[in-house]
Amino acid sequence: MTRLTTIHGSAVSLPIDNLDTDQIMPKQFLRIIDKAGLADGLLYDLRFDERGAPRVDCVLNQSAYANARILIGGANFGCGSSREHAVWGLQQYGFQAVIAPSFAEIFYSNAMNNRLLLVQLKRDAIDALTYEVSETPGISISLDLERQTVTSASGRQYAYPIGARHKRMVIEGMDTIDLTLDSLAAIEAFERLHFGRHPWAQVM
Template sequence: MTRLTTIQGSALPLPIDNLDTDQIMPKQFLRVIDKAGLADGLLYDLRFDESGEPRAECVLNQRAYASARILIGGANFGCGSSREHAVWGLQQYGFQAVIAPSFAEIFYSNAMNNRLLLVPLARDAIDALTRSAIESPGASLSIDLDQQTVSSASGERYAYTICARHKRMVIEGMDTVDLTLDSLAAIEAFEQSHFVRHPWARVM
């Protein structure tokens, strides 16, 4: 897995608070047995009308944001059910990061476990980045994963917090199994010392 230290690209503004996973990935797109094709379902009801025609007013259908790699969302992004398909759909659509004031807890874990970076920033910073994305479509944002900063094209720079475990997982492309295997030597050493102290506990 390639080490990921920088995410850079244009941003798509979607300042909707409490955008839940049923909106991000509607239930009719959960019938697949693999991850393929989920980009088609991403935010379907926002993107298309009842007859399946694209909504011209939807930012996701506007040419200026077609290559956006960073989504700027509202508070409590990803609330609702725990469906991991919401994360996969965002990634398949082309997003590598979501910046928002806050995230639902389960969605946050699902995203980080799948290497979709979630960046929490204060509301005033989100408002500034949203205005910039609306006023200057295509303007680039840069996320430095090592330094934990977001930098705009106009020079603003914002620091964000992330736990060491999730930071490592996103940068190095690790999942929870990889983390466990990385500690295998320590696990085996603990196991041996445990059975030395408690030999009756070993199952023969």
Template sequence: MERLTDITGRAAPLPIENLDTDQIMPKQFLRIIDKAGLSEGLLYDLRFDEAGLPRTDCVLNQPAYRGARILIGGANFGCGSSREHAVWGLQQAGFDAVIAPSFAEIFYSNAMNNRLLLVQLERAAVDVLLEQATAQPAADVHIDIEQQTVTAASGRVFDFPLGARHKKMVIEGMDTIDLTLSLLPEIEAFEATHFERHRWAAVL
């Protein structure tokens, strides 16, 4: 898998606080046995009315944000149930990153495990990006994963935290299994030393 060191593209503003995974991917779209077609269910109740017609006030239905690679959300993004389908749906809809003031813990782990980059910024920084995305839909946002920075179209740069493990997973395209297997020589060396010191354990 190719290394992913940066993400550049237009950003769609969706400043909804406590947007939960039930809203991101409603239950009726969880019946499938694979990942196919989940983009159709993404934020369905926000995108469509009771008659199934597109809501023109929803940012994801507006032509100006078509092809957006980055979603800018509100605090506690991804709270609720642990359904991984919410992450898959965002990715199938073309999003490579979500920027928000905070994320639910389980959603954060699911996203990083699937290479959906989550960028946590201070509220003031998120507000700057939201204002830009609203006023200038075509303006790009640049995320440098290696440097852990977000650059707005205005040139303002914001730093974001990212643990070494999650950073490696996103850049190298690794999930937790891949990450564990990358440490196989160290694991085998520990195992050999451990059983040499505790031979009775090897017998059991």
């Protein structure tokens, strides 16, 4: 898979704390047996009213943000149930990264396992980015995955933390199975050593 070292594109801000996966991907869109069509269900109740008409006050329905690749969210983003469909829906909608003050743990793992980059920044940095993208709709933000930095349109730069394993997964496009297979030689060497010392423990 192609290495992903930078993400550059317009951003949209949805500053809602505790935005859970039930809101990100409502239950009625979980009936499919594959990943297709989830973009239609993304944040459905925020984007559409009870008649299915687009809500004019929803930022995601504004043309200036139609091609946004980066979502700026609130604290505890992705809390609630563990549905992986929430991650798939965000990606199908066009988002490659979510920037927020904090993320729910299961959502974080699901996102990184699917190559959706999650960037955690302090609240003041989030507020500054939100102000910029709201004041000038359509402006771009740049994410350097190797240097772990976010650069705003005004040139402000913010460093973000990420574990070495998750960083590699996103850059190289690896999931947890890929990581395990990448260590197969070491695993097999351990097995030979272990069962050589404890032959009675080997299952025949």
